[in-house]
Amino acid sequence: MDDKCGVSELDGEHRELLTLHNDLVHALLGRASLDLERAFLDTVHHSAALHFRTEGRLIRRTAYARAGEHLADHRRFLAGVLRLRAQATDGPSLCDAALMLRCWLVEHFQEDRDLLDWLRRQARDCL
Ligand SMILES: [Fe+2]
Numbered sequence: 865m866d867d868k869c870g871v872s873e874l875d876g877e878h879r880e881l882l883t884l885h886n887d888l889v890h891a892l893l894g895r896a897s898l899d900l901e902r903a904f905l906d907t908v909h910h911s912a913a914l915h916f917r918t919e920g921r922l923i924r925r926t927a928y929a930r931a932g933e934h935l936a937d938h939r940r941f942l943a944g945v946l947r948l949r950a951q952a953t954d955g956p957s958l959c960d961a962a963l964m965l966r967c968w969l970v971e972h973f974q975e976d977r978d979l980l981d982w983l984r985r986q987a988r989d990c991l
Pocket residue numbers: 874878915919972973976
């Protein structure tokens with residue numbers, strides 16, 4: 865049923881975002897350069913934007929009641945990643961970026977719980 869309602873797709877994209885975060889942490893341990901940090905943040909922004917597009921499509925298709933609030937959270941996430949990229953400097957900013965991303969991802973997964981429950985209910989009602 866999760867395939868039908870889009871939950872499997874969202875779970876897979878969530879795993880990709882976590883993998884990106886882990887890559888960022890590994891880069892941190894390997895003393896990544898400023899260029900690499902910016903490239904990472906570009907990749908995170910791109911992947912998150914694609915993921916939010918998937919969610920937006922499912923939100924609109926199912927007329928999710930908290931759509932406005934949820935989509936605003938997505939915009940804040942993307943704006944935050946762009947801000948981190950603009951503020952990136954050599955040295956400790958990579959550590960700050962990794963910590964911020966971790967917090968935002970955890971928040972995002974929590975915010976998605978209601979949406980994922982809603983999508984599962986929609987699929988069940990359509991069977
Ligand atoms: Fe999500």
